Amino acid sequence: xxxxxxxxxxxxxxxxxxxxxxxxxxxxxxxxxxxxxxxxxxxxxxxxxxxxxxxxxxxxxxxxxxxxxxxxxxxxxxxxxxxxxxxxxxxxxxxxxxxxxxxxxxxxxxxxxxxxxxxxxxxxxxxxxxxxxxxxxxxxxxxxxxxxxxxxxxxxxxxxxxxxxxxxxxxxxxxxxxxxxxxxxxxxxxxxxxxxxxxxxxxxxxxxxxxxxxxxxxxxxxxxxxxxxxxxxxxxxxxxxxxxxxxxxxxxxxxxxxxxxxxxxxxxxxxxxxxxxxxxxxxxxxxxxxxxxxxxxxxxxxxxxxxxxxx
Amino acid sequence: xxxxxxxxxxxxxxxxxxxxxxxxxxxxxxxxxxxxxxxxxxxxxxxxxxxxxxxxxxxxxxxxxxxxxxxxxxxxxxxxxxxxxxxxxxxxxxxxxxxxxxxxxxxxxxxxxxxxxxxxxxxxxxxxxxxxxxxxxxxxxxxxxxxxxxxxxxxxxxxxxxxxxxxxxxxxxxxxxxxxxxxxxxxxxxxxxxxxxxxxxxxxxxxxxxxxxxxxxxxxxxxxxxxxxxxxxxxxxxxxxxxxxxxxxxxxxxxxxxxxxxxxxxxxxxxxxxxxxxxxxxxxxxxxxxxxxxxxxxxxxxxxxxxxxxxxxxxxxxxxxxxxxxxxxxxxxxxxxxxxxxxxxxxxxxxxxxxxxxxxxxxxxxxxxxxxxxxxxxxxxxxxxxxxxxxxxxxxxxxxxxxxxxxxxxxxxxxxxxxxxxxxxxxxx
Numbered sequence: 144x145x146x147x148x149x150x151x152x153x154x155x156x157x158x159x160x161x162x163x164x165x166x167x168x169x170x171x172x173x174x175x176x177x178x179x180x181x182x183x184x185x186x187x188x189x190x191x192x193x194x195x196x197x198x199x200x201x202x203x204x205x206x207x208x209x210x211x212x213x214x215x216x217x218x219x220x221x222x223x224x225x226x227x228x229x230x231x232x233x234x235x236x237x238x239x240x241x242x243x244x245x246x247x248x249x250x251x252x253x254x255x256x257x258x259x260x261x262x263x264x265x266x267x268x269x270x271x272x273x274x275x276x277x278x279x280x281x282x283x284x285x286x287x288x289x290x291x292x293x294x295x296x297x298x299x300x301x302x303x304x305x306x307x308x309x310x311x312x313x314x315x316x317x318x319x320x321x322x323x324x325x326x327x328x329x330x331x332x333x334x335x336x337x338x339x340x341x342x343x344x345x346x347x348x349x350x351x352x353x354x355x356x357x358x359x360x361x362x363x364x365x366x367x368x369x370x371x372x373x374x375x376x377x378x379x380x381x382x383x384x385x386x387x388x389x390x391x392x393x394x395x396x397x398x399x400x401x402x403x404x405x406x407x408x409x410x411x412x413x414x415x416x417x418x419x420x421x422x423x424x425x426x427x428x429x430x431x432x433x434x435x436x437x438x439x440x441x442x443x444x445x446x447x448x449x450x451x452x453x454x
Numbered sequence: 455x456x457x458x459x460x461x462x463x464x465x466x467x468x469x470x471x472x473x474x475x476x477x478x479x480x481x482x483x484x485x486x487x488x489x490x491x492x493x494x495x496x497x498x499x500x501x502x503x504x505x506x507x508x509x510x511x512x513x514x515x516x517x518x519x520x521x522x523x524x525x526x527x528x529x530x531x532x533x534x535x536x537x538x539x540x541x542x543x544x545x546x547x548x549x550x551x552x553x554x555x556x557x558x559x560x561x562x563x564x565x566x567x568x569x570x571x572x573x574x575x576x577x578x579x580x581x582x583x584x585x586x587x588x589x590x591x592x593x594x595x596x597x598x599x600x601x602x603x604x605x606x607x608x609x610x611x612x613x614x615x616x617x618x619x620x621x622x623x624x625x626x627x628x629x630x631x632x633x634x635x636x637x638x639x640x641x642x643x644x645x646x647x648x649x650x651x652x653x654x655x656x657x658x659x660x661x662x663x664x665x666x667x668x669x670x671x672x673x674x675x676x677x678x679x680x681x682x683x684x685x686x687x688x689x690x691x692x693x694x695x696x697x698x699x700x701x702x703x704x705x706x707x708x709x710x711x712x713x714x715x716x717x718x719x720x721x722x723x724x725x726x727x728x729x730x731x732x733x734x735x736x737x738x739x740x741x742x743x744x745x746x747x748x749x750x751x752x753x754x755x756x757x758x759x760x761x762x763x764x765x766x767x768x769x770x771x772x773x774x775x776x777x778x779x780x781x782x783x784x785x786x787x788x789x790x791x792x793x794x795x796x797x798x799x800x801x802x803x804x805x806x807x808x809x810x811x812x813x814x815x816x817x818x819x820x821x822x823x824x825x826x827x828x829x830x831x832x833x834x835x836x837x838x839x840x841x842x843x844x845x846x847x848x849x850x851x852x853x854x855x856x857x858x859x860x861x862x863x864x865x866x867x868x869x870x871x872x873x874x875x876x877x878x879x880x881x882x883x
Contacts, residue, residue, distance in 0.1 A: 161457040161536040163737070170738035171697045174679040178751050178792065202726045203738070206691060207683040289527045296526045315524070316860040317550055317775050319557040321697070322789050322851045326858035340538060342529045427486045 162349055166202065169337040171321060172300060173203040173284070176335050179325035180282040183211040183335075184241070184275075187233070189225040190400035191346055191357055192286030192338060197236065198353055199337055211284075212239040216271050218263040219246040220381045220403045228358040243274035261382050262405040268452045272308040275332055282325070282333045290342045291430070294446035300339050306330030308452025343398075343430055344423050351416045360397045361419065363412045367392050374407030398430045457536050458659060461559040461588070463552050463579040464544040468565050469596045473634035474528065474541060477656065480641045481530045525555045534660040544575045549808060549823035550775040552579065553863055556586035557849070560664050563592045563655075568601045568631070572614050574809045580615075581808060584622040585771060585825070585865065587845055589667045591627045594655060598647065599633040605649040621811060623842075628662075630655050668735055672839065673701030673709075674762065674847050675755040676791035681740050693724050693740030694749055696792070699846035701757070703741065704732040710758045711749050712837050717758060718745040752793035754837045754847075762839045762847055763869035766832045769803070771825060771841075776854065776861035779819040780828070786861065788832060790850035796833035797852065800872075803827040820862075828864070829872060841865035 176183050185200060187193045200209050213233055217226075233240040245263050248254045248270045256266065275283060289296045299315050301323045316324050325333060338346070350357060368375040369388040376382060378390055382404045395408035396419075413419045464470030479489075528539040540555030542548070556562065562583035566576045576593075583591055593615055601607045608631045619627060630639055631650055638644035641656045653661070681693035703709075707720045722742040723730040733739045741755060749755075756762065774780050780799060788797035805817035805826035813827075820826045841848030852862035 159456070159737075161455050164457045167697055167736045167738040171678070174695055174738070175792075178679050203679075203695070204681060205726045206685075206688050207681050290529045293526075296528065297524045312524070317554045317851075317863065318860075319554050319851060319863045320845055320849045321558075322849065324789065324851060324853055324858070324860045326787070326853060328858060340527065340529070342531075344531065345536075429487055 162345065162352060165338070165341055165345055166199065166349070168321070168340065169199045170203045172323070172335065172337040173200055175323055176282050176284070176325070176333075177204070177210045179323075180333070182278065182280050183282040183284065184214045184278065184280045185209070185211055185284040186286070187213045187215055187229065187240075188286075188400060189215070189221075189229040189232075189358055190286070191350060191361065192288065192341075194232070194355055194357060195338055195341070195346055195349055196284060196286050197232065198349075198355060201236070209236075209238050212241050214241040214243060214274065216267045216274070217242050217244045217246075218267060218402045219244065220261075220263055220379075222358070222360050222377075222397075222400065222403055224360050225358045225400055228356070232356070241274070241278070243270050245270045248273065262402055264402050264405055265448065265453075268308070268448070272452050275308070280332060281327060282335055284335050284337060286338060287336045288341050288343070288346075289339050298336070298339075300336055301325060302334040302336065303327075304332050304334055304452065308332075310334075310450050310452070312446065312450075344420070347416060347420050347423055351420065357416075358400060360400065363394050363396045363414050365392055366395050366408065368395060368408055375410070376405075376407055377403055379403050455531070455534070455536055456664075457538065458561065458662070458664060459538045459540065459559045460561040460563060460659065461540040461542060461552075461555045461583065462563045462565070463542045463555070463582075464565045464575070468544070468567050468575075469634045470541075470544070470565055473563075473565070473594065473596065473632070473640065474539060476634050476637060476640050477539075478528065478530050480637070481532050481656070525551050532656070532660055537659065544579065546575075546578065546808070547823060549578070549582065549825070550773060550863075552582050553586060553773045553775075556583050556588055557845070557863070559583070559586075559588050560667060561590040561592065561659070561662060562588045563594050566593055566595045566611055566615070568595050568597045568607055568611065571611055572618065576615075577618060577811075578808050580619065580624075581622065581811060584624045587841060587865075589624075589626060590662055590664070591624055592655065592658060593627060593629045595629065595631045596634055598631045598638060598644075599636050603631075603633075603638075603644075603646045605647070608650075626662075628652070628658060630658065669700035669844055670702055670734060671700070672760055672762075672843060673703055673707075673757045674699040674839070674844065675703060675741065676793075676837075676847070677749055677751055677753045677755065678792045679751060680749070691742070692746075693742055694755065695738070695740040697738040698733055698735045699791070700735060700844045701760075702732055702734045703755075705729070708758055709741075709743070709755050710761065711743075711747060712754045712756065712761065713764050713835055714748065714753070716745075716747045718743045718747060720744075752791075754791065762837045764835045765838055765869040766835045767800075767830070767869075767871055768832075768836070768838060768866055769827060769829050769868040769872070770850070770864040770866050772820065772828045772852070772862050772864045773825045774820040774822060774862050776859060777822055778854075778861075779821045779824075780852075780862060781819045785855060787853040787855055787858075788830070788836075788850055788864075789853060790836050790838070791847060793834075793836060795836065796855075797830045798832075799828060800831050801829040803829060827867065830864075836869075838866050838869035840867065840869070 245266050254266045254269045299318045367378045367390050369384040369390045396411040413422045526541045542552045542555035564576050564579045612629045632639040639654045643654050677694045678696040683691050710717050721744045723733050724740045784799045804813040804815045806813050839847040848866040850864045851860050854861045
């Protein structure tokens with residue numbers, strides 16, 4: 144952190160950490176979007192990455208309000224703790240929240256649930272694209288990071304989508320220095336990832352430094368779970384467990400926050416951010432590998448979903 | 455902990471993927487599930503060993519064709535530093551990706567195959583790294599195991615490279631003999647090369663001094679966004695938000711706003727966490743000025759006695775990134791800092807052969823992946839520094855007016871009316 148009282152250039156330099164550099168870059172990206180787009184929106188899931196996005200937005204625009212609303216794509220399969228947190232956090236910030244509902248998309252017949260597949264992860268794409276069209280958004284902030292997944296490692300900070308919301312990995316605009324090209328043709332929109340260069344560890348260290356609240360499911364707690372696809376899944380109304388799947392009550396926590404039906408818990412006793420940081424430092428499995436059933440289908444499942452307009 | 459961004463370039467056979475794989479694995483940047491996934495794929499394809507290139511080749515087309523097409527960013531950390539790798543392909547048809555990856559790097563690792571000596575590709579990478587202003591170059595002489603860890607092989611490569619590199623304006627070149635496959639001098643010092651007294655590659659990456667690379671002399675603050683709360687509590691608040699490009703700004707400093715030329719003082723340097731007495735790169739802050747003057751996005755705040763050149767004519771080295779070539783008379787959009795203008799190509803002065811470094815003054819166009827010196831005229835003045843002074847205020851991109859694709863990357867060589875361009879003796883000055 145920066146000490147203003149005893150300033151000298153050497154002292155300031157010594158105190159500038161990698162988190163300061165990452166934060167400054169992310170703030171720059173958000174301001175660039177605010178300046179170059181008509182109607183941006185920030186996607187907020189209640190997860191740790193989008194919690195960091197909200198703090199970056201505060202750093203970029205306070206004491207003014209955010210020049211964009213916050214939007215949640217609600218699968219209807221959320222952890223209740225996360226929804227409570229979402230509402231509380233947005234209220235504290237005094238910002239506008241838009242909720243786009245996957246259930247509504249289903250009710251309107253825009254999407255159909257696949258028989259036998261309880262996950263609504265893929266259905267979110269239609270809800271998101273409909274909401275973008277309905278509100279006329281031209282830039283959509285997401286909390287994706289390049290260290291999460293190999294297709295994301297190649298995605299630009301300003302990621303162009305065509306009128307069907309599709310990502311074309313072979314036709315990406317070169318991105319040099321900090322010069323972002325935000326020009327759009329009719330029907331196109333931009334996905335923008337301000338924390339592209341952050342790792343899972345950076346996110347937790349930043350949460351610790353900034354003393355940010357996170358939903359309680361990130362910390363170790365007792366929960367009835369069962370084993371499927373070599374992951375611990377929570378029992379819920381949305382996800383009935385099979386007759387041969389034994390339910391046990393275990394001490395677990397979540398490394399990512401997503402749809403209850405495809406987000407796995409990890410066994411853990413980490414009860415504080417400091418303990419989570421220690422756990423992340425020792426982890427031998429990536430967060431998506433440990434916790435996301437949907438990424439395990441094939442080695443390019445993320446690339447395929449992104450091509451269809453996924454986050 | 456501080457941050458080091460470095461670039462690598464290379465193709466399938468030169469051991470780049472093995473080297474990155476080793477750095478990531480030994481520093482715990484690869485996880486077990488990632489390793490298992492590439493083990494499965496390697497087995498399915500009938501490879502005899504795990505192909506570490508699968509780690510870095512993330513796109514379907516890359517996996518299918520077994521080549522690296524695009525820039526991939528990778529992350530790892532040691533207790534001393536956090537690292538961001540811009541991993542780029544090495545072939546000439548991907549020069550633009552190499553340029554992109556180099557644009558933000560502090561250091562470049564240039565790979566040389568000990569058996570083959572200094573080939574075109576290594577030279578091209580070193581040239582581009584220098585052109586893009588990367589201050590530190592590491593020449594990693596790889597596959598030393600295949601030449602019997604022979605000191606004379608390393609020395610010959612070093613001499614050849616140093617002789618050639620005299621043409622480049624680069625001050626810090628470090629040579630390290632390694633075997634990425636066996637791990638010699640990658641993380642640990644090698645026992646097989648007792649004649650080598652220098653650091654291992656990772657030790658060098660952790661310790662290379664980058665503190666003096668930052669320009670703290672020429673204060674430049676491109677205005678990005680105006681913070682105006684318009685609430686009762688902050689009635690008259692006007693914060694000029696941006697990221698400090700170069701130099702140091704202090705509370706109370708006399709400043710000038712360009713291009714208007716209005717002078718005032720810095721009243722406050724604001725952040726959400728409170729005021730700062732002073733700020734330097736790379737901080738994003740908001741400046742409040744003592745006088746109520748007209749400032750908008752695209753303006754630049756600097757010191758009265760140290761200003762960029764206000765010019766609508768410039769010479770620049772341009773790397774062309776589009777299928778449709780750059781030609782004299784063509785018009786593009788140009789984005790420089792937070793300012794966007796129209797630009798016209800007045801002249802293509804010469805084109806450089808990125809392999810021989812020969813400059814061709816008879817060239818009439820710049821094709822995809824070609825680099826040349828171009829004279830541009832803009833519809834409104836820009837606030838320009840030479841690229842070697844500042845990447846932020848000396849770099850720009852060209853955008854196609856119709857497709858809006860980013861078609862070129864430019865580095866300012868000279869701002870202002872044309873001057874005679876001598877035959878370049880130092881190409882990447």
